[in-house]
Amino acid sequence: MKLIAASILLLAAPVFAQGTGPTPELANRQLPDPAQEATATKLMHGLRCIQCQGQSIADSDAPMAATMRAEVRQQISAGQAPEAIRQWMIERYGEWVSFEPEMKGAGLILWAMPLLVLLIAFWLARGLFRRRT
Amino acid sequence: MNRSMLLWIPLAVVAFIGGWFIYGLAVPKDDMLHSAMVGKVLPVFTLPPATAGIEGLSNLNMADGKPRLLNIFASWCIPCKAEAPQLEALKEAGVEIDAIAIRDKPEDVAAFLQEFGNPFRRIGSDSEMAVQLKLGSSGVPETYVIGGDGTILYQHIGDIRAEHVPMLLDKLRSAQ
Numbered sequence: 001m002k003l004i005a006a007s008i009l010l011l012a013a014p015v016f017a018q019g020t021g022p023t024p025e026l027a028n029r030q031l032p033d034p035a036q037e038a039t040a041t042k043l044m045h046g047l048r049c050i051q052c053q054g055q056s057i058a059d060s061d062a063p064m065a066a067t068m069r070a071e072v073r074q075q076i077s078a079g080q081a082p083e084a085i086r087q088w089m090i091e092r093y094g095e096w097v098s099f100e101p102e103m104k105g106a107g108l109i110l111w112a113m114p115l116l117v118l119l120i121a122f123w124l125a126r127g128l129f130r131r132r133t
Numbered sequence: 134m135n136r137s138m139l140l141w142i143p144l145a146v147v148a149f150i151g152g153w154f155i156y157g158l159a160v161p162k163d164d165m166l167h168s169a170m171v172g173k174v175l176p177v178f179t180l181p182p183a184t185a186g187i188e189g190l191s192n193l194n195m196a197d198g199k200p201r202l203l204n205i206f207a208s209w210c211i212p213c214k215a216e217a218p219q220l221e222a223l224k225e226a227g228v229e230i231d232a233i234a235i236r237d238k239p240e241d242v243a244a245f246l247q248e249f250g251n252p253f254r255r256i257g258s259d260s261e262m263a264v265q266l267k268l269g270s271s272g273v274p275e276t277y278v279i280g281g282d283g284t285i286l287y288q289h290i291g292d293i294r295a296e297h298v299p300m301l302l303d304k305l306r307s308a309q
Contacts, residue, residue, distance in 0.1 A: 018209070018236065019207050019208075019209040019210075019235060019236030019237055020236060020238065021235075021236030021237070021260035021261060021262070022260055022261060023261075024261045024263070050166060050266075050271040051271070051272070053166075063236060063262060064262055064265075064266070064271070067261055067262040067263060067265070067266050068266060070261070070263075071263070071266060090169070091169055091170075091269075092168065092169055092170055092266065092267065092268070092269035093166060093168070093169055093269050093271070094166075094167070094169040096166065
């Protein structure tokens with residue numbers, strides 16, 4: 001019984017569920033150029049980790065996030081524009097990978113909604129003020 | 134519009150949101166992150182062998198005119214063990230299967246193949262998950278149907294169950 005319990009415990013250990021492999025060099029090492037590093041960090045905060053899903057790759061410690069950070073730093077140091085790298089990620093994982101929805105399709109509703117609500121509010125307020133005078 | 138009509142607007146909004154909630158609860162949620170690479174050509178990569186005695190894998194190895202499967206697995210992944218009999222069945226049906234081992238050690242891969250059999254022609258070692266990222270793959274196991282020209286035709290997420298085998302064979306046949 002104890003043996004069974006122990007083996008179930010072993011199965012439950014999440015640490016084993018990631019395997020072992022080297023962490024890519026650029027995952028946790030800053031770029032020598034501070035300006036490039038700043039650009040890379042900004043982009044990393046705007047990309048979603050594939051593995052842990054709710055976190056940005058800058059905040060996540062998952063192996064996949066490390067790989068994604070290394071990819072971002074490597075492309076930035078190669079002179080790639082941040083938006084191009086975001087597109088590169090979107091080409092592989094779809095819109096979902098970006099924390100900044102694009103201004104088209106369903107994303108457009110998201111962007112236009114505050115403006116729409118404001119316009120409706122103005123329209124309602126206008127009616128109220130008119131009645132007062 | 135008169136005032137009494139306006140009063141209905143909040144109710145309509147609440148009813149709409151409520152309806153949306155019911156829809157969200159009724160429709161099963163798809164939590165899987167599908168690769169956006171389906172329909173595109175395999176990315177360029179070259180991976181070293183994952184274990185002794187079996188060759189590594191490059192994208193060019195999979196563009197030899199014959200449709201095949203590309204299995205993303207790892208020796209530490211439990212569903213990968215569960216799908217081993219299905220991969221074996223696919224191999225016996227004449228399917229060529231290449232594989233990429235994720236964050237794995239040569240001795241672990243060897244032990245895994247020893248225990249569960251080796252249905253693979255080639256196994257590349259992706260220790261840093263760099264190729265997995267290029268493929269738009271988000272976990273293990275995943276299985277891709279690759280066309281003879283190296284185009285990604287289909288992505289199966291999760292372990293292959295017995296009921297998925299005919300479906301995969303069908304996709305390979307229509308890729309011919």
